[in-house]
Amino acid sequence: MSLRPRSPLLAAILALATGPALADPHPDAELVINDEIELATRAPAPDHLKEVFDTVYSGWLFRTDETRALEMDDFDNPAMVFADMGVDLWNAADGSEGKSCASCHEGIESMKGVRASMPKINPAGNDIWSVENFVNTCRTDRMGAEAWKWNSPQMKQMTSAISLQSRGMPISVKIDGPAEPYWEQGKEIYYTRYGQLELACASCHEVNMGKMIRADHLSQGQINGFPTYRLADAGIVSIHQRFSGCIRDTRGEPFEAGSPEFRALELYVASRGMTLPVEGLAVRQ
Ligand code: HEC
C-alpha cells in the first residue's frame, strides 16, 4: 500500500513551502540527554515497513535546533514537571479502597517496560488496550476510584511518569497472533483518506516525509516520543490527541480519544517505529 500525492490542495500547500531544500531529517544531530543517556533517533525500518522506508527517524530530527536542545536536558525539558506530578498521583491514595498505585505496584520503577509494549491485548484477550485502559481498570476495579478521562491532566501526568520508566527501551509491540486483526485495522486507517483535503496519514508522513507543510517540517509521525510536551499547546499531548489534531488538519472529523479505531491506529503507528527507543517525554513545537 503506498500513496501518491493526489490531493491538489495538498500539492498547493506543499508548493507554497518552497525555499531551501529542507528535504531531510537532520543529517547528524545526536540525542544525548543530560550528557549521558544516548537515544537512537535513526534505526533500520522494521521488516513490515521495508518496502516503504529503509530507515525510521524520530520526530526529534525534524525540529529546530532550539526545540531539539530542550529535550537534551531534563532540567530544561518542560515535560518533566508533569511526570513529577504523575509520581505524586502514583503515591496518593484514592477511591473507596483507600489504596494508591504504590500500594500494589510499589515504586513507579515497576512500570519499566510497560510503555514500550503498549498498546497490547487486554487480559481478557478480546480487545487492544492502551496504557490508559490499564490505568483506568486499576482505578475502577482495584481502587474503587473514578476513571480518569483519556486526555485529563491526571491521566497525562500518569502516562508521562509511566513512559519515562521505559526511556531508551525499543518499542516492542506484538503485532501477530491475537493482535493481528487490530494491527490490520490500524493499517487500513493509516492509508484511508480523511477530510475535505482527502489526506491519509501516509499522504503526509510517508509520501511527503521531509517536506515543509506551511511552517512545519513533516516527520514520519512516529509515536516513540509520546506523551510529548508541545510548545504550541504549552502542555502534554497524548498520542490520541495528536492523531485528532492531524485528522482535523485534513478538515476531517477525528475518532474519539480512546476509541477502538484510535487504539488500533496506535498499535499500527507504534509498529512503524518498532526499532526506535521510547524517548519518554519528547519536546516538539
Ligand atoms: C489493588 C492492587 C492494584 C492497585 C491499587 C493498582 N494496580 Fe495496577 N495492576 C494490578 C494488577 C494485579 C495488575 C495486573 C497484573 C500485572 O500486570 O501486574 C495491574 C496492572 C497494571 C498495569 C498494566 C501493566 C502491564 O504490564 O500490563 C498498569 C499500567 C497499572 N496496573 C497501573 C496502575 C496505576 C497507574 C495504578 C494507580 C492509579 C494502579 N495500577 C493501581 C494491581 C493494582
Ligand code: HEC
Ligand atoms: C496534512 C498533513 C498531515 C496528515 C494527513 C497527518 N499528519 Fe501527522 N503531523 C503533521 C504535521 C505537520 C506534524 C508536525 C510535524 C511532524 O512531526 O511531522 C504532524 C505530527 C504527527 C505526529 C507527531 C510526531 C512527533 O514525533 O512528534 C504524529 C504521531 C502524527 N503526526 C501522526 C499522524 C497520524 C496517525 C495521521 C493519520 C491519522 C496523521 N498524522 C495525519 C501533518 C499531518
